[in-house]
Amino acid sequence: MPTVPEETTQDAYDFWGNRIENWLARAQALHFSHLTLRHQRHLLCQAQISSRVLGYRSLEYVDTIQQVLPELILAGYKVELLLKARFLRAGKSVAADGRYVGPRTHNLVELANDTKFELDNEEESLLEFLSTVVVYLGRYPISTRLENERPGWRWGGEEEDCLSRNWSRLSHDFSPNIVRT
Numbered sequence: 517m518p519t520v521p522e523e524t525t526q527d528a529y530d531f532w533g534n535r536i537e538n539w540l541a542r543a544q545a546l547h548f549s550h551l552t553l554r555h556q557r558h559l560l561c562q563a564q565i566s567s568r569v570l571g572y573r574s575l576e577y578v579d580t581i582q583q584v585l586p587e588l589i590l591a592g593y594k595v596e597l598l599l600k601a602r603f604l605r606a607g608k609s610v611a612a613d614g615r616y617v618g619p620r621t622h623n624l625v626e627l628a629n630d631t632k633f634e635l636d637n638e639e640e641s642l643l644e645f646l647s648t649v650v651v652y653l654g655r656y657p658i659s660t661r662l663e664n665e666r667p668g669w670r671w672g673g674e675e676e677d678c679l680s681r682n683w684s685r686l687s688h689d690f691s692p693n694i695v696r697t
Contacts, residue, residue, distance in 0.1 A: 547594045592622075624647045642682060
């Protein structure tokens with residue numbers, strides 16, 4: 517086992533930055549946070565449907581992108597972290613000389629290709645969308661360029677199922693170090 521640096525030094529930065537376990541632990545934490553937000557959104561939807569059935573007036577529940585952005589940001593981050601863990605597992609480094617030297621992109625399709633993680637068409641579309649969420653949609657009302665705008669994005673059961681399959685496939689590579697649900 518390598519010697520663990522105890523203070524904040526360049527060696528410590530490089531050591532901790534290149535430990536796959538750190539990337540997996542953060543991905544796992546984001547995964548659980550994502551699932552928690554998704555569960556809360558589903559409960560809200562059920563409560564609003566119930567109040568309409570009972571005759572109460574309430575806000576109409578519509579799964580718009582605006583309502584799911586917090587969970588989508590976490591979904592994009594967790595996938596990015598697993599892809600960067602795959603980068604590390606391939607023997608590459610993300611930290612050297614006290615600096616981040618890993619992939620300088622949030623493009624999840626590009627990261628998947630770089631780590632030789634094969635995507636089907638549905639997963640590729642999903643990761644393109646999550647890349648957009650991570651880069652701008654989750655933080656800003658517009659992108660940096662008109663051609664990056666993607667009107668009509670939707671999020672529903674099919675997209676959730678695809679994300680779940682993608683997470684399961686990605687995390688399978690790291691079992692038993694990561695929960696795949």
